[in-house]
Amino acid sequence: xxxxxxxxxWYFLLSxxxxxxxxxxxxxxxATIGRPFxxxxxxxxxxxxxxxxxxxxxxxxxxxxxxxxxxxDTAVTTLGDGKNAQVRLKPIDEAQKIALMSAVKAKYGANVxxxxxxxxxxxIGNEVTQAAILAVFAASIAITAFLVIxxxxxxxxxxxxxxxxxxxxxxxxxxxxxxxxxxxxxxxEADALxxxxxxxxxxxxxxxxxxxxxxxxxxxxxxxxxxxxxxANRSLLETxxxxxxxxxxxxxxxxxxxxxxxxxxxxxxxxxxxxxxxGTYSSIFNAxxxxxxxxxxxxxxxxxxxxx
Amino acid sequence: xxxxxTLVLGLILVLGLIxxxxxxxxxxxxxxxxxxxxxxxxxYRSLDFKQGLDLRGGTQVLLQARPSAxxxxxxxxxxxxKVIVDRRVNALGLTEPLVQLxxxxxxxxxxxxxxxxxxxxxxxxxxxxxEFVEIGSSSAPQxxxxxxxxxxxxxxxxxxxTENELGKTTHPYxxxxxxxxxxxxxxxxxxxxxxxxxxxxxxxxxTSSGATNGAQIFGDYTRAHVGDILAIVxxxxxxxAPRIQGVIPDGQGEITGKxxxxxxxxxxxxxxxxxxxxxxxxxxxxxxxxxLGADSVQASITAGLIGLATVLFFMVIYYRLxxxxxxxxxxxxxxxxxxxxxxxxxxxxxxxxxxxxxxxxMAVDANILIFERxxxxxxWGRPLRSALEAGFSRAWTSIFDSNFSTLITCAILIxxxxxxxxxxxxxxxxxxxxxxMISMFTAVIVTRTFLxxxxxxxxxxxxxxxxxxxxx
Numbered sequence: 001x002x003x004x005x006x007x008x009x010w011y012f013l014l015s016x017x018x019x020x021x022x023x024x025x026x027x028x029x030x031a032t033i034g035r036p037f038x039x040x041x042x043x044x045x046x047x048x049x050x051x052x053x054x055x056x057x058x059x060x061x062x063x064x065x066x067x068x069x070x071x072x073d074t075a076v077t078t079l080g081d082g083k084n085a086q087v088r089l090k091p092i093d094e095a096q097k098i099a100l101m102s103a104v105k106a107k108y109g110a111n112v113x114x115x116x117x118x119x120x121x122x123x124i125g126n127e128v129t130q131a132a133i134l135a136v137f138a139a140s141i142a143i144t145a146f147l148v149i150x151x152x153x154x155x156x157x158x159x160x161x162x163x164x165x166x167x168x169x170x171x172x173x174x175x176x177x178x179x180x181x182x183x184x185x186x187x188x189e190a191d192a193l194x195x196x197x198x199x200x201x202x203x204x205x206x207x208x209x210x211x212x213x214x215x216x217x218x219x220x221x222x223x224x225x226x227x228x229x230x231x232a233n234r235s236l237l238e239t240x241x242x243x244x245x246x247x248x249x250x251x252x253x254x255x256x257x258x259x260x261x262x263x264x265x266x267x268x269x270x271x272x273x274x275x276x277x278x279g280t281y282s283s284i285f286n287a288x289x290x291x292x293x294x295x296x297x298x299x300x301x302x303x304x305x306x307x308x
Numbered sequence: 309x310x311x312x313x314t315l316v317l318g319l320i321l322v323l324g325l326i327x328x329x330x331x332x333x334x335x336x337x338x339x340x341x342x343x344x345x346x347x348x349x350x351x352y353r354s355l356d357f358k359q360g361l362d363l364r365g366g367t368q369v370l371l372q373a374r375p376s377a378x379x380x381x382x383x384x385x386x387x388x389x390k391v392i393v394d395r396r397v398n399a400l401g402l403t404e405p406l407v408q409l410x411x412x413x414x415x416x417x418x419x420x421x422x423x424x425x426x427x428x429x430x431x432x433x434x435x436x437x438x439e440f441v442e443i444g445s446s447s448a449p450q451x452x453x454x455x456x457x458x459x460x461x462x463x464x465x466x467x468x469x470t471e472n473e474l475g476k477t478t479h480p481y482x483x484x485x486x487x488x489x490x491x492x493x494x495x496x497x498x499x500x501x502x503x504x505x506x507x508x509x510x511x512x513x514x515t516s517s518g519a520t521n522g523a524q525i526f527g528d529y530t531r532a533h534v535g536d537i538l539a540i541v542x543x544x545x546x547x548x549a550p551r552i553q554g555v556i557p558d559g560q561g562e563i564t565g566k567x568x569x570x571x572x573x574x575x576x577x578x579x580x581x582x583x584x585x586x587x588x589x590x591x592x593x594x595x596x597x598x599x600l601g602a603d604s605v606q607a608s609i610t611a612g613l614i615g616l617a618t619v620l621f622f623m624v625i626y627y628r629l630x631x632x633x634x635x636x637x638x639x640x641x642x643x644x645x646x647x648x649x650x651x652x653x654x655x656x657x658x659x660x661x662x663x664x665x666x667x668x669x670m671a672v673d674a675n676i677l678i679f680e681r682x683x684x685x686x687x688w689g690r691p692l693r694s695a696l697e698a699g700f701s702r703a704w705t706s707i708f709d710s711n712f713s714t715l716i717t718c719a720i721l722i723x724x725x726x727x728x729x730x731x732x733x734x735x736x737x738x739x740x741x742x743x744x745m746i747s748m749f750t751a752v753i754v755t756r757t758f759l760x761x762x763x764x765x766x767x768x769x770x771x772x773x774x775x776x777x778x779x780x
Contacts, residue, residue, distance in 0.1 A: 042730075093590070094426040094427070094429045094430040094433075094590075095430065097426050098426045098427070101426075113597065113599075114595065114597055115597045115599070115600050116594070116595055116596045116597055116600055117425075117593070117594070117595040118593065118594045118595075119590065119592065119593040119594075120591070120592050121372075121589070121590070121591035121592065123591065124370075124372075124591045124592055124728070127728070128728055128730075131724055131727060131728070132724070135720050135721070135723075135724050138720050139716065139717050139720045142716045142720070143713050143716055143717070146709075146712065146713055146716060147713075150709050192728075192730045192732060192733050193659060193732055193733070193736075195721075195724070195733070196659065196721060196732070196733050196736050196737070199717045199720065199721055200666065200717065200736075200740075202717065203713050203714045203716070203717035204714075206710075206713045207673075207709075207710035207713060207714065210706060210709045210710050210713065211677065211706045211710065214705055214706045214709065215706075218702070238684065239680075241680050242673075242676050242677055242680045245626060245676045245680070246669070246672070246673045246676050248622065249619055249622055249669055249672050249673070249676070250666075250669045252615065252618040252619060252622060253615040253618070253619060253665045253666065253668065253669050255618075256611050256612075256614040256615035256618060256665075257611045257615060257662060257665065259611075259614075260607055260610040260611040260614055261607055261608060261611035261658075261662070262603065262604045262607030262608060262611070262658060264362070264604065264658060265658050265659060265662060268659065268662070269662065272666075
C-alpha cells in the first residue's frame, strides 16, 4: 500500500515555502504602497487612456501635453513598438477629455486614435473594493456551509468542512501571494477579473476536495476494518488518476487561452492557472492529511513515519 | 430498456441537430426567429450572437443620480430619467444600444460602435429642454411634415444639428426657425387622463404666479391662435403636435388625440420631466476601439477552437472508445451552449468565452470521474454493462456536489457584476453557470446513452476483452 498521508509534514512544508514569499511580498507592498498589491482603477478610481499614433512617440513629450492641459498628476508609458501609449490620470469629464484630445492631435496630427478608455469614479471604486472583499467571504462561507451539509452523515462533518476551508485559504494565499510577487516584478494590477479568478479558484479547489472526500466517505463504509489513515491513502490513490486527468485538461485549455486568447485577459488566465494547480495540490496534500492528522490527534505525523 | 435507450438517443440527436441549426451563422427565416417568443420586443428577435463591447467596440457608461441637497430620489424619478436617456440614445441611431436601470440610483448605457463617445456621453447627461413651439395654421398647413419624432430648430435653440446628432431623426425644415411660445419652466404638472369614451389623453397645469406666469402667456396666445398647431418639443424633437381647440384661459389644459395608453404615459413623463428629474453623473465608463475589439474576436475564436480541440484529442487518446463518445457528447455540449447564447440571448465577452471554455473543462471532468470509476469496476472484474452503470451512478454525487459549489460561486459573481455593471465579471459567471448546467446533461445523460447504445448484448462482452479499446 502506498503511503501518502504519512509524509504530511513535507507537504505542509512545501505549502509554507510557497506561501511565505508571497506573504512577504504582500507585507512589503502594504508597507510601501499601502496595499498588498498594485490595484487597477476598478478599485481606486481614475482614468486610463490608450492612444495609438502613426510614429513611435516619447512618453515624456506626450506627458507634457497633459501637464500643459492642467493634469500634472499624469503618467505615460508606451506599449509594444512605441506607437501605442497608455496614459493614467485622475478622473476627467467629457469636456476635459475632448479638450485634451484636441491638444494631443494638435501636437501629433489628426491620425491619433483612441484604442480604449476607462474611467472609474473614486466613490464607486471604494464600493467595488468592499463588495469584492464581501464576495470572497460570502463565497467561502456559502461553499463551506454546502460542504458541511453534503457531508452531514459522516462522523465529524465539521472536520471535513474545516479541512476543506484550510485548503481553500491555502489557495487564496498562494494565488494572492503569487499575484503580489508578479505585481512587484511586472507591475500587474488587481482588477475586477482578479476577483473572478479568485472565486473560480476557490470553487475549483473545493471541487477537488469534494471528490476525494466523497471517496473517503464511500470507502469508510466499504472497508470497515481499516484504519482511517489506510482509507485516506486508498481514496487518494483511487482518485489520483481523475485529479491528474482533470488538471491536465484544465491546463490545456488555459494554455490555449494564454497563448492565443488576446492580451486583455492574459493576466486573468495566468492567475487562474496558478490557482488551479494550487487547488489540486491543496486537496490532495493539505485537506486530506489535515483530516487524518485531526483523526489521529497528531497534525504533523511522527518523524519515523515520514522518513519511512 | 434497449428500446427506451434508442428513443433517448433519437431525442438527443434531434436536439443536437436543432442546436446545430440555431448555432450556424446563417440567416434564419423570420418564422424561426419568432419562435423565440421570450425575446422582447418582437421586432428585435434574432438568432445572431450578441457581441459585447469588448468584442465589437463601443462605449459603456454607468450613470448615477446625484440629487441636490435635500432631494430624495424615487423609483419614479429613475424610471423617468431612464425614459429620457433611452430616447437620447435612440436618437444616436446605433444598432442594439442598451439602457437599463441598475440598483436604486444607477442607469447603465451601452452604445456599440458609437463614433464620438465623448460627445454622446455629454448629450446623455444633458438636462433637456421642453418647449411649446408655434407651427402655424392647421387648416392650410404650411409645414405638413411636422409630426412626432422630427427635429425642429426653435428660437430658443436654433443650432443646426450635425448629421451625427440627428442619427435616425429626420429634419424636414432645416431652414426654418420656429417660434418658442413657452418653455417647460412654465409647466407645473402633466398627468394622464381618460376622456368619457375611455380614450387616454394628457391633462396639464401651468404656473400662474412667480417670475413667469404660464397661465397668462398661454391664455393670451391661445386666444389669438385657435385652430393653429402648437407643438410640444423636447430637446428640439417634436413629442406631439396638437391643434389648439379653444382658448385655455386658466392654465388648465388637455391634449387629446389618438394616443395609446403607453404613448400617453410616455408623453406625460416627458412633459413632466422634460429636463432630467435628477442630475446624472458618470461614475464608470469604458470605451473600446473597434480595432481592438476585432483583434479580440479573432484571438478568442482561435483560443476557443484550439482549447476545445486539445480537450477532445486528450479524451480520445486517454479513454479510447468511451473517450470518443464523451468527445461526441462534448460537441453536442458546445452546440447547445452556442445555441443557448443566441436564444436567451447572452452577450458574449472575452471573459465570457473563458467561462465557456472552463465549463468545458468541468464537462470533461464529469466524464473523467465516470470513466475512472468505470475502469476501476472493470479491473475488479465486473462485466462491461454493469461497470458502465456503476461508473455513472457512483460518480454522480461527486459530479453534483462539485457542480453545485461552482454554481454558488457563479451566483455571487453574477450579483457582483449586476451591481456595478461589470460586464466582464457578469459574462464570465453567466457563461460558466450555463455551461455547468448543460454539462450535467451532456456529460452524464448523453454520454451514458451513447455508451449504452454501443455496449449492447454479446458485443459488449467481446469488447470487454479488448482492453486497448476501453483503455484500462
